Amino acid sequence: GKDDAWWRSAVVYQIYPRSFADSDGDGIGDLDGITGRLDHLAELGVDVLWLSPVYPSPQDDNGYDISDYQDIDPVFGDLTAFDRLLAAVHGRGMRLIMDLVVNHTSDEHPWFRESRDPGSPKRDWYWWRPPRDGREPNNWGSFFSGPAWTRDPASGAYYLHLFSPKQPDLNWENPEVREAVYAMMRWWLDRGVDGFRMDVINLVSKDPALPDGVLRGDGPYGDGSPSYVCGPRIHEYLREMHREVMARYPGRLLTVGEMPGVTVEQARLFTDPDHAELDMVFQFEHVGLDHGAHKFDPRPLRLTELKASLGRWQTGLADVGWNSLYWNNHDQPRVVSRFGDDGPRHRTRSATMLATVLHLHRGTPYVYQGEELGMANAPLRTIEDFRDIESLNHYAQALGAGAAPEDVLPGLRAMGRDNARTPMQWDASPQAGFTTGIPWLPVNPDHIEVNAAAAYADPGSVFHHYRRLIALRHSEPAVVHGDFTMLLPDDERVYAFTRHHEGTTLLVVGNFTGDTVTVDLPGGWEDAELLLGNGPSVPAEDGRTVLAPWEARVHRRI
Template sequence: MAHELTTPARTPRGRRPAPPDRPDWWRDAVIYQVYVRSFADSDGDGIGDLRGARERLPHLARLGADAVWLTPFYASPQADGGYDVADHRAVDPVFGDLADADDLVRAAHGLGLRVIVDVVPNHTSDRHPWFQEALAGTGRDRYHFHPGKGPDGSLPPNDWESVFGGPAWTRVPDGSWYLHLFAPQQPDLNWECEEVWAEFASVLRFWLDLGVDGFRVDVAHGMVKAPGLPDVGSREQARLIGAQRLPFFDQDGVHEIHRGWRRLLDSYEGRRIAVAEAWAPTPERLALYVRPDELHQAFNFPYLQCPWDADALRRVIDESLRATGSVGAPATWVLSNHDVVRHTTRLGGLRRARAAALLTLALPGSVYLYQGEELGLPEVTDLPDGLRQDPAFRRGEGQDGLRDGCRVPIPWTRDGPSYGFGPGGSWLPQPEGWGALSVAAQTGDPASTLELYRTALAVRREHPALGAGGAVEWLPAPRGVLAFRRTAEGGGVVCVANTTDRAVGIPRPGGPGGRLLLSAAAEEDPVPEDGPRGPAGTVTVAPDSCSWWAI
């Protein structure tokens, strides 16, 4: 059936103009993810908030980002870091109020930054008024309530498991069961209900009218369940996500929802976008989410999960570009986010992290940066169990429950009670010595990771071959080395990444006229001003490094 998303919404002040830019700004945008709780705290309660984020926006502008993506700041009991939403149109008091959200959008636009916010359509909080009504016996068709199995209904309706571990069903006092693919505090919505469609039309319009430039769609592969809710027939189902289609994820019906949202987005002045957090078993299935009449981007999780290996990286890059190119969409590239181990740790150290960042920024498409990666922050692996707040931590057979390690508040200054995060402490303890990695400590140091990112983003923005420039043309290279050329009117760039632990000699990129633009090699590597020299006509590429060459 067709659904028209026409429900109006009221906003406190109305539309704020976005930064002037190309209508297709999103195709090569650098989008910086702010995990609001851990970015900047303005009031000293140890929890990041919208006012703190607004005050730190100049850092993103100086870094060279095009947009900021904010994780949920909506009214929520915080059972899952705000992804359990109790009111989609209200700001949780811990993060501020609606005026703070409005001020942040205006301040970001004033700095030339666009604003993307989360929308969480697969589920609500169990404190949402709708679910409270459902528990009282009314409006249950908005959720998935079903009788249990067995003579007394004491068994769950099927064998589905929560992504966080344990069964995906919880029984209520009247004997029925409700579905929650995540925590029990996150009951799944039933998208066969017209009220759900209308409600999210209103929610999207509310934030679009306030001035946001787009949405990151949480669990964009969810919402629609297979008819009859069939059993999966296996255990440890969380491990199957992205590996095969499941009766509760990546169902074809989700595309009708996304097409409706695309029509809504296109009805607004200025290019408003949506990016899918979608898991699909093949690049071809993922590409369905970014067809011309659906969402604009989808996160590239195969790239995020790829090891630091030349063959594996080339394979993922080729598959990503081929799949998105087949539907005319840009690829996206991401190394870290709020749900995975920071790539400085995951890839095996800062040296590889810097090289991976430069490789990523050389690829065509849009890049997502996670707060603190520009500082080279490692994963915090020694948090006391008693302080962890990941809801999966105490549930078995799901995610590992260790997502808190990438959510530790980031450092801004060399010292202070929370290294500049706020006037008090921080909701998760920061490691001793965190100040040495702070924005203040790295600013102005040409060997720092922060200055590497600033320079890389500036070159990427200015050079015609990078960003939305030419395609990837692979060049011959020794085993363990990736080399590709991108060309456009006005010049070309060769990117060389050595994924091995030894120095490798290669022909000088671009021949005798090739000029080193930027290198991720650490300060201790002897890299002359015009590039590392080898025998005549060759250069030596440092181990675990990446460099850009103007040709």
């Protein structure tokens, strides 16, 4: 039945290939580097690897700007190295999914090069529009600062790019575009890959009228999102994709759509098996709760808001659809620095508390490389320390508008995507075992303490806690199938919930503070089995539960 799809009990591990393992000393991670580190992933126990893009690319957005969908960028290896990796992954009983970036291509993709000619049959594959009053066709801003339109001097027309000017948006209204995408997907699946993580897939359907957006903030740009977030034909396109691609590989694939701005109601439709669209989606609500006016204007997280948000997603996708669960990816700051405490005293405990709370929710958990070591944000100081296009553009735009560096840098340090992209910390050697050369982004100096070799040797490490959480998902059906009930919704310090399945109930509690807290939990749990914890616990006092700083516990009652 559809309730026993294999990915419901799976854990996915995201690899950012540039920063995972470098086999040839050029300072950039590669496919052979990944193949050489599969012991780490097998030991952790994950079921699926997701590779961020490894296709040929000018690397304007680290590979999310693709110039050839059916090859490997030489910096990462070649198709032979890819086939070796895939065979090795399968040989260990794991699966491999690819990043599918089809909202846009690189401006160096042959399709876009052809489409620059107004007479070309590819002209309609992208969003070309004539100037309006000598300027951009509408007022939309791009996700990476600046307008969402760039003028091509050759024809005088503008093309749409929701991201960088080197990432022109494909026109999915054109059926030839969709057919080309589906054929490319089948080519990878026939090669043996097991599914896709689909980049901003809920942005591919645009209102072809491309109307102006409402002006936002004090900037010059309008908010175009009502015209392209879950646009008019999105469900039609995904159903068509399912019919033309996924349905041909029944029972085998995992598909997850990355969907900024998706609502619970929309997510139910996308992930309802009866709709035959996607298996699950990445939503962004919980990683937006600490944003102020924009993402580089952070504010403290309120635990009650986190619980309300994740709780609504648990309830909203309880009977129909399925959640994906994540704290981290290559676009988010490190969770131990963001919602935990990355200082020496509390790093391990806060990282393992956050892991416990997330992994005990109902849904498929995603682990981002280094999260299983408790890797922390990078020590980014001046703008020279940043590499990411989003941060660099935001800085230039803010300074252009009159801001001072010291007003802009704190937001970039806290939220910048480079935090997630420092090299994987394998050992305590000078480049953390990532490369024998000079890494493209410096290794975090904390790798002297925080690294995989040290973690293997310490049974109390973050790594071994993730390993136990993953093993628990594989052995305890209530983790996979149990229903979800939030407890203590108004408590600003403690995250607590139960999961219930066929006579088994799990109680999960996590202390989101660095203080010892006393909390009243529902009765009947006093003598329950402690299934998993993250360190020494404090005894109850007068029947009240006492939690040590950043403590997490999972109890079971049968």
